[in-house]
Every structure is written in C-alpha cells, then in structure tokens.
Amino acid sequence: MNFWQKLAGCILLLVVCLSLAAGWLAPAGYAYQDRENAGAPPSHQHWLGTDDLGRDRFARILYGTRISLLLAPAAALISTLLAAMIGGFAGYAGGIWQRAATAITDLFLSLPWLFLLIAVRALMPLNISPLESVTVTFSLLGLLGWTAAARVLCAAGASLRDSDFVCQARASGVRNSRLFWIHVLPNMAPVLLAQFWISIPVFILSEANLGILGLGVAEPLPSWGSLLRELEGMISIGDEPWKLAPLALLVVVVTCFQIVLSNQQEVAA
C-alpha cells in the first residue's frame, strides 16, 4: 500500500466511523421533521440545513451513508458467492457446464446493466415499506451483478483445472469434491476477494442511480440515492451549494474506494 492508498483507506474508515456514530452525532434522527425550519440554510442547529420537510440534512447523510456503506458490501457478497458458485464451478468442471455458464453470462451481459436493473426493480412492488425496499434494492444488486465476476471466475477455474498440481492431485486419487474444496477454491480466493471489493463501488453507484430514478430505498429511510433526488428540484447550484453535500461525499467515498482498490482491479482482471 502506498501513501495515497493509506490516506484513502483512512478517509473511508473515518466515513464509516462517522456513519456508525450517527445516533450520537445527530440525536434527532433522520425522520424528525422540524416544520418551522423547512428548507432552511445551514445553521448551528442544522449544519447542512434542512430539506423541504424540515429534516436535518446532516443526520440524513450520516444515516444514508450507513445504509449505503453497510449494504453495498452485503450485495457484493451475494454477487461474489453467486459468481463463485456458477462461474468457478463451471470453469473447474469444464465441458458442457462451462459452455452453459458462458452462454448464461453472455446473455446477461448483452443486456446493459442499468437497463436490466431498472427493468427488474421496476417490476418489483414499489409501494412497500422502507425496510423492504432496502432489502429488495440491495438483493437485486447482488442477484443481478454476478455475471461479470462469473466470467472472470470461470476463466480462473478453467486455468486451475488444467494446472499441474490439480492434475497431480487427480492422479493421486483425490476425490473431485475434495479437490474442489481443498485445492481449487482456496486458490481462487485472491480473485474472489478482488471481485468482492471492486463490486462495492459499482453497487454504491448503481443504488444511487436507482434512488434518483425513484426505484431505490423508500422514504423516510435515507440512502445516497434518495438524498441525491433533492438535486432534481434545484434551480441553481450557487444559491444552495449545501445541497451538493451528499454528492460530494459520494464522490469522495467512491474515489477512495478506487484508490484503495487499484491493486485489486489488476488481480480481478
């Protein structure tokens, strides 16, 4: 890790700690409506002002960060596990399994990611509770985001299948299941880990896109996507620059992820 990666890691850690301390830093919570101060500019009481319903923007950003930063890794975990099961196994098994997995991933990859995500999310019920909307949004990200990773893992599985140590283990009479779990899977760990990490910023951005289009996390629960929806009603940035705070934080966090993960992207490729 170089200096910039360490710095980016520290910033990420700070953001995560701040979001976890949201209850202490913003005791009023994300849903409390101060109707007398609706749409107020920043003040001592509300550091980043309030939204149209009088909710404290700083509190909403902290809670929204918590949701986005905790659930994006969960979605990344689902997609990586799916990719490992489908791509890794198919690559290792070879033959018809590999051809079938390649055909399925090709099919999913031929539909642009955002189109697929928007189409499937829009088909899910939209009038659901906030907690259900969080579950649906991030589960969909995980369930639909495995294809690119599966292709990489399929290639990794295929190269391991033909490697010398696997041939030797097979010749020594090691059973297929043992071979997969004990010898092949641990060797896929670096690729799996890299795929997991690089999926996180992708899912954060995808959730933001869905949120702006009104298909993300439902109100009153905040997420970066739903917070960015406020930009829709803006007339001029110069008049209310504090409304850009969620965007600034999103850019900082995703940039930090990109810097920290620059080595992982090479492993994943």
Added chain:
Amino acid sequence: MATLVWRIARHGVIMLTIVLLGGFLSATFMRLAPGFDVDEREMDPHLNAASIQAVREEHTQNRNIVRYYAQSLAKALHGDLGTSISLGQPVAALLKERLPLTLRLVALGLGMGWAAALALAMSAACVRLVSYDVASTLLSGLFLCIPAAVLALLSVLWNLPGALAIALIVFPRVYRYARNLLSKAYSLPHVTTARCKGLGELRILFWHVIPVAGPQLLALAGVSVSMAVSAAIPIEALCGLPGVGQLAWQAALSRDLPLLTSIGVLITLVTLLANSSTDVIGQAMGSQKA
C-alpha cells in the same frame, strides 16, 4: 475470405440466439412481476361484465409466457410488434418514432467521449509528465465516481445537451483503458528503438503505437456502445428526452409487456451488433496482418 464469411455467419447465429433469449428473458421478468395480471380497466365503472371478462381473457392469453413469446415472434416476423398497453399505440411505430433520437444521442455521446478520452490518453502517453498524467487521471476519476443519473440532473440544471452527459459517462472508462493500452504499447522495445533512431512523436504514435493497441481499442469501442445505451436510459428519463431510453423507463414502470419485450430485444440487438462488428473487424485486421 471463406474463414471470414464463416466467422461472420457464426457470429450471426450466436447473435440471433442471444437476441431471442434476451427477449424471452425480458418477457419472463415481466410475467413473473407482482401485479402483472392486474388491469386498471377492471375498476372502470363504465365497463359492463362482458367487457371486464374480455379484459381478463386478454390477460389469460399472456399467462403462458412461452406461447405468448412464440406468438409475438411470429407476428414480429410480419412487422407487427404488438400494441403498447400503457400508451395504446403500435410498438413498431413508437420505436420508429423514438429510435432516431436515441441513436443520435448515443452516437454524439460516444463520439465526444471517445474524442476526449483518446486526446487525453494520447497526450498523456506522448508527454510522459507525471503531473500531467496525475491531473488527467484525477479528471477521469472524478467523472467515474459520479452516477449517470446525477450527470443527467446536472446537465438539466446547466442546460447542457444530453449527449454531453453520455460523453462524460463514456469518457473516463475509455480513457482509463486507452491510457493503459497506450502506455503498454509505448513501453515495447520497438518503440524505444524508434525513439532512439530519432523518429518524431507523431510518427511513433501513428506508425508504431496505434497498430499495437488498435485491436484492443476496437474491442473497447464495442463495449462502450453498451455503456452509452445503458446511460441513455436515466439521461432520457431525467432530461425529458423522448427516446427509446425514456420509453423503456415508462414501459418498466407501467409493466407494459409488449413494449418492454421489444425494447429488450432492440437493446440486446444493438449491443450485440456493436460487439460482434468490432470482433469481426478486429479478426479481419488480425488475419490481414498475419
């Protein structure tokens, strides 16, 4: 020549299969969606029992997704893509009306994005100044971290064309790969030799670097079409541009099965056509070189 024809034919068959499966996938997602069978017309007090029964029967025909898809394909072969449930217009007419705008938007966005990315990547590779490289990487990294929908909102706010938002989405991704490819090509021994022999930077770039990085850049061009088409959906939806992206958005929200299936097939076709064309051109270039 025969090999090239065989490759094109094979690509064509694979493409057709994936397009058909893409359409089937879109139709299946629609069919499995909650509330698919619900029709607002059933609550219309002006309709009598026979009319409501007719509406229900209309949905019953769509319940078997395989039969529905097979019937739709048979009709599509005769140019009938069905009628949009939400807009009440023929799907073919809707697509014909809206496709030119999306194609123009995507083509302009791709052109601008590629021009900016290549100009920056080439200059970064030629100049070889650390500060210039860092500055260009930071600039592209900034746009990489902004969601497509935010770029669309900002373009509305600043009254900028939608194509520019697409260009800003394509630019950082293309720049990143192009810069790496050009840097790798510049570090090859024959380029160092050419430089030692005193060849000009432009001659090195066009004679010795671009031919090496060309096939991979061509593959990237195919992938960037998918990126641009994907980005066109939120941009058209948020900028109020009446293209296919906006239509896809409306179709998804109103669970319009015929419209969404046709758009799914169209988008899959455009993506595959772009990827296959670049594959075939790349292979043809490779076989010519060999």
